Each structure stands twice: as structure tokens, then as C-alpha cells.
Amino acid sequence: MVFGYARVSTQEQNLDRQIDSLKISGAEEIIQEKITGTKADRPELNRLLDKLRKGDIILVSDLTRLSRSTKDLFNLVEQIEKKGANIKSLKESWLDTTTPQGKLMFTFMAGISQFERDLISQRTKEGLAAARARGRKGGRKPKLDDNKKKAIYELYQQKKTTVKNLCAMFNISKPTLYKVIEQISKMKVS
Structure with missing residues (x-):
């Protein structure tokens, strides 16, 4: 068919x-x-x-x-x-793929794609090894516990510390800071 x-x-x-x-x-x-x-x-x-x-x-x-x-x-x-x-x-x-030439061409293209994936994987591993050799860890940062989240929220509400300094103090990004503020604000409302 x-x-x-x-x-x-x-x-x-x-x-x-x-x-x-x-x-x-x-x-x-x-x-x-x-x-x-x-x-x-x-x-x-x-x-x-x-x-x-x-x-x-x-x-x-x-x-x-x-x-x-x-x-x-x-x-x-x-x-x-x-x-x-x-x-x-x-x-x-x-x-x-109904012809031998078509199957060969597809296999060739699949091989190139696999080669590209393998190169990306190899470069990632090499990059992580180089970072570890310099004392840095790869992967995600550990999640913030509730005490740290509350501290971030309190300091933010006091308006005595800049957003940039808060991020540096807790080793977080601005989007993470704003997510924490939003989470705690919602908890206080409910």
C-alpha cells in the first residue's frame, strides 16, 4: 500500500x-x-x-x-x-528507502548526524573536565532551601540591598531572585 x-x-x-x-x-x-x-x-x-x-x-x-x-x-x-x-x-x-541508493544516502546522512552528536558530546565532556580542573562544578546549582528564600524575600522587601548584590550574596540569577519573590509573595497572600 x-x-x-x-x-x-x-x-x-x-x-x-x-x-x-x-x-x-x-x-x-x-x-x-x-x-x-x-x-x-x-x-x-x-x-x-x-x-x-x-x-x-x-x-x-x-x-x-x-x-x-x-x-x-x-x-x-x-x-x-x-x-x-x-x-x-x-x-x-x-x-x-525503496532503492539501494536511497538507503545508502539516508545511512550516510544518519552517520553525519550521529557524528555531529558525538562531537557535541565530546566537547561537552572536555569542557566539564576543564572546568573541574579549575575547581568549578558543572550542572545545576543546588536548590534554595526555604530559609534562604525567606531571607531573600526579607532583604528584598527592606530595599536596603540592591538586586545585583542580593544575587551575588545568594549566588543566584535575577530571574531566580524574582521567582523566589513571587513564590513567597503568593504564600503570604494565601
Whole structure:
């Protein structure tokens, strides 16, 4: 079975162009969706993935209809291949897992993506090691306990200490300071 998948981001947008190109290219059934591509949970795409059987093909007019990120695209193609199905993009001819060349090209692109993720991970680890060698710790700062939060609030209300000095005293950022003030204010009101 050849399935077409057409998606636009908003209800106001039109699917006609995609549907026409998918029909011309042989889609027997077209799944339509009006939802942003940045959402991981796309009900119609999930329904399509559930329907897939060995030998099926998913046609998309272009990759942006299927996925907004490389990582998401690779995960989707992996799910499709696990079911024994294939994917084909009308715009990006290199994405056609129905051919050996298409599979090779996709594998090549996946390898580049994995290489990029590995480099980022390596640089992060090297940066953390360099910071530790200089006596700094990585990761999030410890959370403020209730006593510190109350002290921040009291000092802030007294208006004798500047916001900058309060942040320095408690080793926190301005947004954190204002969150603490808001939390304590709400507690005092209730």
C-alpha cells in the first residue's frame, strides 16, 4: 500500500498542493494533518505508523511535512523501517528507502548526524573536565532551601540591598531572585 502524508502547521493553511502531488505520485490513501511539525505527538502520523505493514511506502511532498528536526526524522525512518516499510520524499530525491541508493544516502546522512552528536558530546565532556580542573562544578546549582528564600524575600522587601548584590550574596540569577519573590509573595497572600 502507498500512503501519502500531508501536513500543514495551522488550521488556516491549505493541504491541496500536497494532496495533488501525492495523488499524482501514486498515493492510494492520504493521511492529512493540521498540526505543527514541532509537536512530537501527531495523532494522524501515529495512526499512519500503526497501519504500516511490510512493503508499504509512505510518500511525503517534502521532508518538512514529516519532520522539523534531523533527530526526529531519523527516529521516524527507523520506526518505518522496523515495520518493513519504506519512505519516499517527492522533493528530496535522496530520501527514497525503496532503492539501494536511497538507503545508502539516508545511512550516510544518519552517520553525519550521529557524528555531529558525538562531537557535541565530546566537547561537552572536555569542557566539564576543564572546568573541574579549575575547581568549578558543572550542572545545576543546588536548590534554595526555604530559609534562604525567606531571607531573600526579607532583604528584598527592606530595599536596603540592591538586586545585583542580593544575587551575588545568594549566588543566584535575577530571574531566580524574582521567582523566589513571587513564590513567597503568593504564600503570604494565601
